[in-house]
Amino acid sequence: MRSTKRNLSSRVIPVMAFSLVILAASTSQSLSGQPNAAADFKAKCAACHGTNGGGDTVMGKKFTVRDLRSAVVQKQSDEDIHEIITKGKGHMPAFGKTLDGTTIHSMVAYIRGIAQR
Ligand code: HEC
Incomplete structure (x- = not known):
């Protein structure tokens, strides 16, 4: 009887510990939206907007994107x-299905940040 119990806990504890590691990893990932904003912007947005948001790219010129650092863009609210x-706008693709809310939020903060440089 006793040995059965010991056997059980020696199996359950590693599984629990493993679950905790997974949980910790997924939590830290969702919190790291902010530090990854520059990398996300570069990967998803820079092709059109340029790494600095200036829109000085082949795609940016083709679609005549506005400088994200400019006053006309910056005067819009975070919600806008x-x-x-x-949802996208004109030639700007919608990212609601590919980026989660936290990442989109960090994109807004990133756009605010590049305007201050
Ligand atoms: C395929 C090219 C393309 C990509 C990729 C792209 N955009 Fe855009 N974006 C545009 C275009 C074109 C507009 C102008 C839309 C309009 O006003 O008709 C725009 C407009 C915007 C605006 C509004 C600026 C204004 O004129 O008021 C923001 C903010 C923005 N993009 C952010 C982003 C972010 C953040 C990403 C990455 C997640 C991104 N864009 C990816 C093409 C792109």
Whole structure:
């Protein structure tokens, strides 16, 4: 009887520990939206908007994107910018299905950040 119990716990504890590691990893990933914003922007947005948001790219010129650092863009509210990224606008693709809310939020913060440089 006793040995059965010991056997059981020696199996359950490693599984629990493993689950905790997974849980910790997934939590830290969702919290790291902010530090990854530059990398996300570069991967998903820079082809058109340029790494600095200036839109000085082949695609940016073709679609005549506005400089994301400019006053006309920056005067829009966080909600407006969030909505443009989520739903798209003109030739701007919608990212609501490929990026989660946290990442889109960090994109808005990133766009605010590049304007201050
Ligand atoms: C295929 C090219 C393309 C990609 C990729 C792209 N955009 Fe755009 N974006 C555009 C175009 C074109 C517009 C202008 C839309 C309009 O006003 O008709 C635009 C507009 C915007 C605007 C509004 C600026 C304004 O004129 O008020 C924001 C904010 C923006 N993009 C953010 C992003 C972010 C963040 C990403 C990456 C997640 C991204 N874009 C990826 C083409 C792109």
